[in-house]
Amino acid sequence: MSTTEDGYMDMDLLRFTTAGSVDDGKSTLIGRLMYDTKTIFEDQLEAIEKSSKQRGDENVNLALLTDGLRAEREQGITIDVAYRYFATPKRKFIIADTPGHIQYTRNMVTGASTANLAIILIDARKGVIEQTCRHSFIASLLRIEHVVLCINKMDLVDYSEERYNEIVKQFTDFASRLQIKEMTFIPISALNGDNVVNRSENMPWYGGSPLLYHLENVYIGTDANHVDARLPIQWVIRPHSEKYHDYRGYAGRVAGGVFKPGDEVTVLPSGFTSKIRSIDRFDEEVDEAFAPMSVAIRLEDEIDISRGDMIVKPNNQPESSQEVDAMICWFSSENSIQTRGKYIIRHTTKTAKAVVKSIQYKVDINTLHKIETDLNIGMNDIARVQLRTSEPLFYDSYSKNRITGSFVLIDEFTNKTVAAGMIR
């Protein structure tokens, strides 16, 4: 393969997250994907071979590859989201590897927030358990469009088709209450490599693709919003130089829709309208800009625009409101969310204050029941809340746009990020 051909320079990018319970073999699966795609280097392999031996592990413990922190290796657990990278000639992959422990739900939410696809591992011996439901619910809540259920450790159930079908049915029953666009089931053995990169000879009854093939080919072309034009302004470029004396570029990353030179636009919150004079990417002008491109837009008219404002189209505007109805995931172990509690809210490039007007219910994420009797929202809890903000936010529902529909809450005193929110 010639690496300098356009084919290689011109790859797709797929971001996925992995979730599973303790000992589901998640790290082994990632290790296997990286090992079989030759992403693991000799010195890395040597290092983990040495460590495995020292720990008395029977095989080379591929999990040691992903567990980067000393505390993780000592306790044999994954503490924090780790990002991993591998590429095939078809695609480049970014893995957000999130720990499966109950107390780390926030990590999965974090990993899921930027993912196109989620892999959820199920231990074939245990079937669908509480944690599987939890992980699928989060994937659904975060609107991950593609979910792959890897039924792992098939070698320990004699590669039984019957057992596989049982689990598929268990999961399908549960998932009927969720909103997942596309579900794919793959029976695998991460330890032995069955159906990971290569088709398994042990499961001739399985007619689908191995995992890697699926990851390389799943269609993600329509995942971003290309309908509702939104450009949150990040920074205003004003060179103050002789050559570019009058240059004013409104810089930002397109959050939705398509912008073209000549398009009529409205600026929020002022409501002024103008036309796009040019779309600049460094020293070249481009014909169009869409998510997730970073550009600078120049307008025909001089309008006062600053960070936190948003450029949209006159006939397609987001909600502009100080009232926000959202699902939140609470992250803080130090305190719980309080009615009338005040926080800093970050939404697109805007920062404002927010007060919690009401907490409507908490979700039991194992049963999906709404709990209205206990509204004490602690770490890892998911709840529906109503907020009022100090100034209007320009937002869409999260189901329509993951960028303009999401926010975080920050504690004013500790500066910690205490919640992630998805606007309904």
Added chain:
Amino acid sequence: MSISYKIRHLDQLEAEAIFILRETAAQFERPVILFSGGKDSIVVARLAQKAFWPSRPPMPFMHVDTGHNFPETIEFRDQFISDIGGQLIVASVQDSIDKGRVAEEKGPNASRNALQTVTLLDGIEENRFDAAVGGARRDEEKARAKERFFSHRDEFGQWDPKNQRPELWNLFNARKLPGEHFRVFPLSNWTEMDVWQYIMREEISIPSIYFAHEREVIQRDGTFLAVTDFVSPREGETVEKRQVRFRTVGDATCTGAVESPADTLEKIIEEVASARQTERGGRSDDKRSESAMEDRKKEGYF
């Protein structure tokens, strides 16, 4: 949908990095870009040039200089920064030694690598920088795989990997208390290959030592070290001429060269694609223990 809105992986990574750099300019008062003259910091500098064009990058560049440099890199550094109209600050480890802030390591494997941390933190404090932008990538090393884009440092410059702020969507929380600062890593999601491909696509110039050249080297601990003013052969080691190149550019005392015929970017990319060793495989500073990088990072290293 009639048209497909596809964006290539390099364009996606570029858009993400530019977004991070603009957030840095917007959310901090006194950010600085750490510039070593190595390929990753060159790419960061290039991205900063793009992010704010036609303005100059609204932040200065700082080189933490161990004094153990390859002369080619220093020449390159000065030229590159002046070409993009940047302002260069040099924080020198030698100064830290002279001032008695640090003591030179002793022994056969002595290196100034660890001393850089003190110089870096002093440089940040003296200039009252509140964010230091670096070219570190998560694929480099397993402790770095846990890094955030916006990575919080306490008033001692320390990193607490078990207690990091979650980063969701593209919302970054840069709030901090007085005395604290952030490290910002726009290339977090880039791999070594992405960096090389980008350098080729953008036709970015890089120091000559990345390309294959003849050089006097000695073999030590499984890697080739260049014979320089700071590295001389020990008993039993022989100086030989080899065709080598460097995969990373760091302190000359601990950055190993690899034997390679790759004298063009195309050949380097081919070599990277078929490499069986990580690029830091030649860095003896990482080999000191399994958590060498984590330990240094906690103290405030890059």
